[in-house]
Amino acid sequence: MTLSVQKRRERQKAELRSELVAAAHKLVQEEGYEGLTIRKLAKRVGYAPMSVYSYFADKQDILFALAEDAFETLARRIEAHPADDPVEALKAVMTEYAAFGLGNPNEYRTVFMTEKTRLPEGRSYEDMEEGNPAMKVLIKRVEACVAAGKLKGDPRAIATMLWTVGHGTISLLITFPFYPFGDPEAYVKRMCNFMVASLSAQDIPPLTETPVDC
Amino acid sequence: MTLSVQKRRERQKAELRSELVAAAHKLVQEEGYEGLTIRKLAKRVGYAPMSVYSYFADKQDILFALAEDAFETLARRIEAHPADDPVEALKAVMTEYAAFGLGNPNEYRTVFMTEKTRLPEGRSYEDMEEGNPAMKVLIKRVEACVAAGKLKGDPRAIATMLWTVGHGTISLLITFPFYPFGDPEAYVKRMCNFMVASLSAQDIPPLTETPVDC
């Protein structure tokens, strides 16, 4: 019964990890984002500070776990949105994404604006989609637009470009709240509409691995 | 002679601050970005660690000073670029900006991707242009394009949108080097060309302070 023992161990470990994440979540809610320290977290669950490191590589890892939870709810919120017209459905992804980023700047920052020294242990790219389930929805809805003839070109390239602009918009609004963007929501809508209109007018080629001529 | 004495003091202080910045710069060159610590820096200039805080509010402030230096050289590099056609001149701003960001990720990060808890003491918005001289050039060249009839609309709005996309591109390339953007330079050029082409096709209204209808 070696396997079953191993699995029980893993399950135990996963449970304790979840408990730590829950405690961290409560701590953040109660004392704010900078109130989350390893020592306080350990005390909450009755462990020694260093024990936390059996479950998380470092503090970033804890923040990542918190942010992943938040992003899952984002994905659900996007999916839950009504999608009569494929183009409107695509716009909804961007506006919901932006609303989430502006409403959860800490989580957005830890996932999209911090150095990626260590990727969470899986194979690079899929892991990013894992930690960002919204990306999957985005690609799906882009494909729907292409299928409906509203957009033309490579879906992944289009989605990547949309992500690029959405991220630029959100991160600037977060980082420079005093810059005169005007109303944040209006600026988000402007960029969103601009991108959809512009993409509609072009045939977007796939991303190229090699340096390009012009 | 109160004034002159005050000024001498200020000059002295500015000199010492510059000396500290220079020492910090050398430290970073020698030991890398995480080798820059307050204690090492203080030892370099023969001060006690806490003395550094007479010249900088905190460590971020030091990093900011370093980054500002770097951005000034960026502005010079952009200005130095030949600008026969106004559209080409505009594209040159974006590609140089991107090249700088990809080549100096640490500086780019401290200026554009860190929380702005304390703005450097001046009045919000102009200070941002101060720390980012490239923005001034960008607006100027957008105005040139508008004047030449190549672009239509509000120059500041156009410049802001270009900045948004440029920043999104650079920060994603920096943060997710493993995401399959393809060749980074090619992706930068793609976004740059896409934006110029798209902006050419529309009349861009000014940024609005109030929430918008559609």
Add this chain to the structure above:
DNA sequence: ACGTTACATTGTACATGTACGGACACGACT
């Protein structure tokens, strides 16, 4: 049953950013 091995837990220790308050020098004002 017994030694071995792997792993969870922890105690200690260190480097770091920085808050706090003291010591001191020097110009300003009476």
Add this chain to the structure above:
DNA sequence: AGTCGTGTCCGTACATGTACAATGTAACGT
């Protein structure tokens, strides 16, 4: 001249993240 205020410099102290290694425990092989 003497007192005071202001700003510089620094010694001490604390919270924090985390490296290192010791200790204990539980499963495993023999």
